Amino acid sequence: MKIPADRLAAQLARGVAPLYVLACDEPLLVDEALAAIRQQARAAGCGERESHVAERGFDWDALGASLKNLSLFSSRRLVELRLPGGKPGDAGARFLTALAAAGDTGNVFVLLLPALDAASGRSKWATALAEAGVWVELRPPRREQLPAWLRQRLRAAGLDADDAALDLLASRVEGNLLAAKQEIDQLVLLAGAGPVTPGVVRDAVADGARFDVFQLSDAALAGDAARAARVLAGLRREGEAEVLVLWALVRDILQLADVLARTAQGRSVEQALQDAGVWRSRAEAFGRAARRRRGADVGRLLGSAARADQVLKGARPGNAWNALLEVTMELCGAALPLAETA
Secondary structure, three states: OEEEHHHHHHHHHOOOOOEEEEEOOOHHHHHHHHHHHHHHHHHOOEEEEEEEEOOOOOOHHHHHHHHHOOOOOOOEEEEEEEOOOOOOHHHHHHHHHHHHHHOOOOOEEEEEEOOOOHHHHOOHHHHHHHHHOEEEEOOOOOHHHHHHHHHHHHHHOOOOEOHHHHHHHHHHHOOOHHHHHHHHHHHHHHHOOOOEOHHHHHHHHHHHOOOOHHHHHHHHHHOOHHHHHHHHHHHHHOOOOHHHHHHHHHHHHHHHHHHHHHHHOOOOHHHHHHHOOOOHHHHHHHHHHHHHOOOOHHHHHHHHHHHHHHHHOOOOOOOHHHHHHHHHHHHHOOOOOOOOOO
16 A cells, blocks of 8 residues: 555554555655664564665575575564665566565565656556555655745754744755755754744854855855855865765756746846745845856856766766866856866
8 A cells, every 4th residue: 555654653553564665766755764664673573684785687586585584583574675776677576576465474575766757656566566565655845845844844853943944944955855854953953942043044054064065055156266165175174075065066057047048038037036946045146146147158057067977976087076166166157177187
């Protein structure tokens, strides 16, 4: 059966099921659902946990044989299988269909998938799993749902935020729920029992780290190349993940491209910002960038980001932080071709 994520706790309270499916692209939602299943499985006597990743060449027969073998240490096992590509292939489809038909074998099996496309969702193996097991529908909040989602998380942590603070927080974490969790954890530590206001959100970030990726984005959008370079250097010193820095820059590049496309169609900058869904707290920064740039700049911005992505993934020679500096300077409007500098 398929259940929404908010019904998982109630289902687990009635007893752990033999089969679960978690299909989602958002790591935070998957991790939290998986943690809840693990806790209940341990309480139900699963003394061992196995983890498998089904990539190209995965031996489905070996996994099936291991499930039939008795454990030397526990009568029940929690078996987790990650299918990163979302497509099991013929052998995997047969295995999953047989798993669904097997019923309760004494173990608890959790299949972790990315969000499936329509065709995969209608496949025989997916249909069989949904009918036989508990398919938890993990759906990240849409953009318009994000402030309410944040309010709920804050209240669960004992905090109350006003609308302006939620708007500011949402603008910082849109598209990255793990970042949202980190921001909320920081607010819990620093806000105390008082209300969460925009000032508290800004102060929490300032107290938590000298530099953050949002300061980088704001400096780049403002065209302040010197400050943007200082912030990027600070992020590097503090050990920030390169992929998070690139995520923040690319997110703003794509939204700026949307704004520029709308102004090219004759809309005013203010109307383009609103139509592109720019958060109120960031409208000034995007407005300055939109007035400074032209639609023709978008290709260079995206090309620089694509090169940085290849360098970060090892598909292109170069230094990751130099590649990020190139993207940052391009967004500032000060081109600096450093991506392939060691």
